[in-house]
Amino acid sequence: MLLPNENNYISTIPAIGDTPIRRCDFLSNIYKTNILIKEEFHNPGMSSKDRPALFMIQDAIQRQRIQSGGTFVEASSGNTGLGVTMIARRLGYKAKIFVSKSCSQEKINKLEEAGASIEICDNSNGLQDFQSTQFRAQSFAAKEENAFFTNQYYNTQNIRAHYKTTGPEIWEQTSNKITHFLCGVGTGGTISGVGRFLKEQREDIHIWGIEPKGSILQHYLAHRTAPENIQPFEAIEGIGRNFVPGSFDPQPIDHIFQVGKEPSKRAALWYYQNTDIQCGFSSAAVLASLHKYSHIMQFNPEDQVLLFFPDHGSRYISKLYSKPVDEEVINAINIDG
Ligand SMILES: Cc1ncc(COP(=O)(O)O)c(C=O)c1O
Structure with a gap:
């Protein structure tokens, strides 16, 4: 491992x-x-969001919130999802990314190429909306065994990645x-x-x-x-x-x-x-x-x-x-x- x-x-x-x-x-x-x-x-994933993706994944692994081979889950307009997918796959994990239907086709293609499993949602209006990327990502991670929702909207590692790097x-x-x-x-x-x-x-x-x-x-x-x-x-x-x-x-x-x-x-x-x-x-x-x-x-x-x-x-x-x-x-x- x-x-x-x-x-x-x-x-x-x-x-x-x-x-x-x-x-x-x-x-x-x-x-x-x-x-x-x-x-x-x-950046290797062609966006700044590789930085928080790395910090969030590293933190989850270090705190043993996910076991080897598990699934990282994220709600993303595409870029964080791509960073999470790229890093998760490299480290032997899977990635499930919830994007909103306004996400560009180019980003969806990239996510697919990187090996993400993708769900397209109505909006990204936050946890209070049942059809949002955030709500659906959170629900998925709660039900799935050995899955971790990186949750860039509320994960302190997001700010920390930019503060530190x-x-x-x-x-x-x-x-x-x-x-x-x-x-x-x-x-x-x-x-x-x-x-x-x-x-x-x-x-x-x-x-x-x-x-x-x-x-x-x-x-x-x-x-x-x-x-x-x-x-x-x-x-x-x-x-x-x-x-x-x-x-x-x-x-x-x-x-x-x-x-x-x-x-x-x-x-x-x-x-x-x-x-x-x-x-x-x-x-x-x-x-x-x-x-x-x-x-x-x-x-x-x-x-x-x-x-x-x-x-x-x-x-x-x-x-x-x-x-x-x-x-x-x-x-x-x-x-x-
Ligand atoms: C293209 C692009 N610009 C700007 C931002 C906003 O950055 P932040 O989420 O750190 O506010 C994002 C976030 O996903 C993004 O993908």
């Missing part, structure tokens, strides 16, 4: 983390500051000069973990989240309570919530900006046409937020503004990049809304 000590993990699992940060000259020229991009699509990496790679951190918010694990680490190093850093229009975390951050009227939010894969996950820690976060789905799609195309880089959907939402709120963000030329790109556009060809080149989009930013 594989012993859950660090050496075994290092030799058995492809290296996770230590992803590059690159300065984007195109955006830096437009916003007249230094725009840096943390390219998380260099992503945050320190960013601090070191920017030579302690980062002034702003912008990232999309889904479970909240990334912004909570990275935000907490960076604020401990430098109190005046700006930690800004991005979510789709209609999501409730902006309201929650400002009022510490959910809004009375919860409406469906605009669907941008990986980000946005209509409940407050346990992995969302408001403490280090300064503000959450909201952007629309259509402006985010236009931002993805605009960025692609000007840089040849296909970014993921939630990364495009971060780009749309820069455009929409740069008058509020007010960067200085010497600032070091880091945009967190959790995954890659190859996961969203059908949703973002199937349209032919549109000269209007290339020439004018034209992503208002």
Whole structure:
């Protein structure tokens, strides 16, 4: 049996983390500051979610919550599911992933290729909805023998993975000069973990989240309570919530900006046409937020503004990049809304 000590993990699992940060000259020229991009699509599962997947699995094995050959279960918009599947299979476990029907076909194909057993659910509206990915994953794990629900929405290892790895990496790679951190918010694990680490190093850093229009975390951050009227939010894969996950820690976060789905799609195309880089959907939402709120963000030329790109556009060809080149989009930013 594989012993859950660090050496075994290092030799058995492809290296996770230590992803590059690159300065984007195109955006830096437009916003007249230094725009840096943390390219998380260099992780083996091609997303930042490999990090929490590893921490959650490692923790469950170490605490003997699952025995050899058992099944790891996760509710995921696809990326965490892929990380969990890849790591679980490498270590001799099975993976059962509950995705919502809005998950891109590309991610479902990848999950299948990685060896996951997949269930498609109506929504990811949280444990109180019987048809949600979270409820169905939890029910499955409770009934199945030797199964463990990693539960990224409430597992403290989600925040811890980013506090222990992503945050320190960013601090070191920017030579302690980062002034702003912008990232999309889904479970909240990334912004909570990275935000907490960076604020401990430098109190005046700006930690800004991005979510789709209609999501409730902006309201929650400002009022510490959910809004009375919860409406469906605009669907941008990986980000946005209509409940407050346990992995969302408001403490280090300064503000959450909201952007629309259509402006985010236009931002993805605009960025692609000007840089040849296909970014993921939630990364495009971060780009749309820069455009929409740069008058509020007010960067200085010497600032070091880091945009967190959790995954890659190859996961969203059908949703973002199937349209032919549109000269209007290339020439004018034209992503208002
Ligand atoms: C593509 C993408 N972007 C952003 C996020 C949000 O990250 P977090 O869950 O850490 O808030 C996720 C989460 O699954 C994601 O898959």
